[in-house]
Amino acid sequence: MENVTCPFCGLACDDLQVDVAAGMPVPVANACATSREAYRRLAPVPGLTARVGGTPVLLDVAVARAAQILGHAINPLFGGFATDLSGARRIVQLADRCGAVIDHMNSTAKLRNLLTVQDAGWITATLAEVKNRADLVVLLGTDAVSRFPRFFERFVWNEESMFDLDPRSREIVYVGQGLDMRAGCAPDGRAPTSIPCRVDEIGEALGAMRSLLAGLAPQAQVVAGVPLPQWAELLEKLRNSSYGVIVWAAPDFDFPHAELTVQTLSALIKDLNRTTRVCGLPLGGSDGDFTANGVLMWQTGLPFRSSFATGIPVYEPHLNSTQRLLDSGEADALLWVSAFNPNRVPPRTELPTIVLAPPGANFEREPDVFIAVGTPGVDHAGHYTRTDKVVALPLRKLREIGLPSVEAVAASIEASLQQAAN
């Protein structure tokens, strides 16, 4: 099958060639190692569809038990939330019905960006703009490829662009330590520039660059462990670029109050846009996080970590975190959805737990209810929002092994709740 969309990271590459002849999809062209491994771990597990208390049961029995748990819960928590567009829509509907808090498995990282956007907005680029326009790509605290393996292949060293730009002439700068910079070497062997700096000190460097741009020379001669002239040089590159792009990945900003670094970066980008064009490119979108958040946003106007407990959606980014609600004992039941990756299991908890995940999921503690679901883009068709959020790519069904979708299971749980209420 040609032009298959891969749902295993936010790039959602739509050019894979997948062999589906043997009933198990095997990528044969354009797949990266992450994608090949993701398809491999979705191998069917014979006879496994649903369990209650560890005992295999019919799907209807598992659905009825899940509805019973959610029907009795006062403060249910819906975590994971890794699914496609239709699955997310049904999960939001179910959360509304149950008065649940809804959160995503990636929300801790995602909030580093979200808090900035909510506070002051930002200027970002699409992947098509990077591919066709960027003459300078600066990577902050990330090498991109560790999490988004084909980023350089598809969007930086592309052979052609729509305008006059020769993609091979792009300049690449890495800011950070321990980054894999091999992908940043130009096709002609030109090495990227590297500024080794601790990731949690990048904010300090961005602040210094803002001062320099404003004509206020910082007194310090070394900022974030790097001589000030190197930051001045990077600033000049950005000022002289005709379309600079600054890339970061929120999961790599894993330190306290990293949202302040994103905030300073956004402010610097705005400052630079007074005289040239510079955009941010926040890489994300894995495990369907942008897909699920998009659905929640257009249905409620609010992002992850919103609660339906009062009958209207209420957003509280700190109080409604999955881990806090579990640690504090405020939640009394957990519904966990992980349709793309059987290894993303729920955090350890003694609460009554329902898990919707692919058949290969292994648990430290068996959930009260486990329902094996299909993976969007493998077991059923669907839609998946790419990292730049401007495109929802169609996912295709590649095999039939009888697994229901998250959408179908959530609809059945809701129907069972309705039946019990009548």
Ligand code: SF4
């Ligand atoms: S880069 Fe991401 S979307 Fe592309 S093939 Fe690899 S895992 Fe799939």
